[in-house]
Amino acid sequence: MTKLIAGNWKMHGTSADLGEVRAIAARSAELGGRVEVALCVPATLIHRAAETVPGFAIGAQDMHHKEKGAHTGDLCASMLHDAGAGLVIVGHSERREAHRESDADVRAKAEAGLATGLRVIVCVGESLAEREAGRAVATVSGQVDASLPQGDIDHGRLAVAYEPIWAIGTGRVAGTDDIEEMHAAIRQRLVAAYGQAGAGVRILYGGSVKPDNAGEIFAVPEVGGALVGGASLKAADFLPIVEAAAA
Numbered sequence: 001m002t003k004l005i006a007g008n009w010k011m012h013g014t015s016a017d018l019g020e021v022r023a024i025a026a027r028s029a030e031l032g033g034r035v036e037v038a039l040c041v042p043a044t045l046i047h048r049a050a051e052t053v054p055g056f057a058i059g060a061q062d063m064h065h066k067e068k069g070a071h072t073g074d075l076c077a078s079m080l081h082d083a084g085a086g087l088v089i090v091g092h093s094e095r096r097e098a099h100r101e102s103d104a105d106v107r108a109k110a111e112a113g114l115a116t117g118l119r120v121i122v123c124v125g126e127s128l129a130e131r132e133a134g135r136a137v138a139t140v141s142g143q144v145d146a147s148l149p150q151g152d153i154d155h156g157r158l159a160v161a162y163e164p165i166w167a168i169g170t171g172r173v174a175g176t177d178d179i180e181e182m183h184a185a186i187r188q189r190l191v192a193a194y195g196q197a198g199a200g201v202r203i204l205y206g207g208s209v210k211p212d213n214a215g216e217i218f219a220v221p222e223v224g225g226a227l228v229g230g231a232s233l234k235a236a237d238f239l240p241i242v243e244a245a246a247a
C-alpha cells in the first residue's frame, strides 16, 4: 500500500510560509506515485495554499459536523472543500482535550466529511496514564470502535492516525514493538467494522516523527504512513520523512 504522509501545521503558518508548501509540493510531485503527501494547514491558509500548489493535497485540521447553521467561528465540510481542501483531520487529541470532543462528536465529523467528498483522517491515541495502567490497547480500540464512521466506507478515503498523546511534540517516540502491537489491534477493529474494506484503510503513526526515526517506523508492519506535526513545518525537515516513505 502506498504510504500517506500528512503534515499537520496546527496553529502555525501564515502566507509568509507558502514557500515551504511550494517546496514540499514540488518534491512530492517528483516522487510520483511512490508516496502520497498532504499538508493540513490552518484554515486561513487553505485557499492560498491550494491556489499556490494546484494538484497537491491541502487539508484542514477540524470541521463542524453540521452542514450550516448558527455556529459562530465554525467551518463545515463544504466550506473547507470550497476553499480547496481535499482532506480533513478529525479527533486530534488536542481537540478531544481542549475542546472536549467526544468519540461521538468525532464520528459525526468523520461521517460528514466523507459525505461531502473529503478524505478523512481520524485520530486516536492513549494518554501516558492509560499506557502505564496497561490500558493502551483497550483505550485505543474503544476509540476506534466509537469514533469511526458507521456503514459502508470507501477505504481509500479514510485513514486512522494512531498518536500516543505522550509522544506528541515531546521528542519521545513510541517503541516499534508498541507501534506494531497497536496497529495490529487497530487493524483488527477496522476489519471487524468494515470487513474486507477495513483491510485497506491506512493506519498512520503520529508522535515525534522526525527524519532520523521515520525509516524505522515505516518498516513496522501495518504502518501506512505518518501524521507529522513539528517536522512538517519546514520542507527541509519534512521532505526526508516523505522520501523515507517513498523508499
Ligand SMILES: O=C[C@H](O)COP(=O)(O)O
Pocket (backbone or CB within 6 Å): 008, 092, 163, 167, 168, 169, 170, 171, 206, 207, 208, 209, 227, 228, 229, 230, 231
Ligand atoms: O498531528 C500531529 C501530531 O500531533 C504529532 O505532532 P509532532 O510530530 O509534533 O509530535
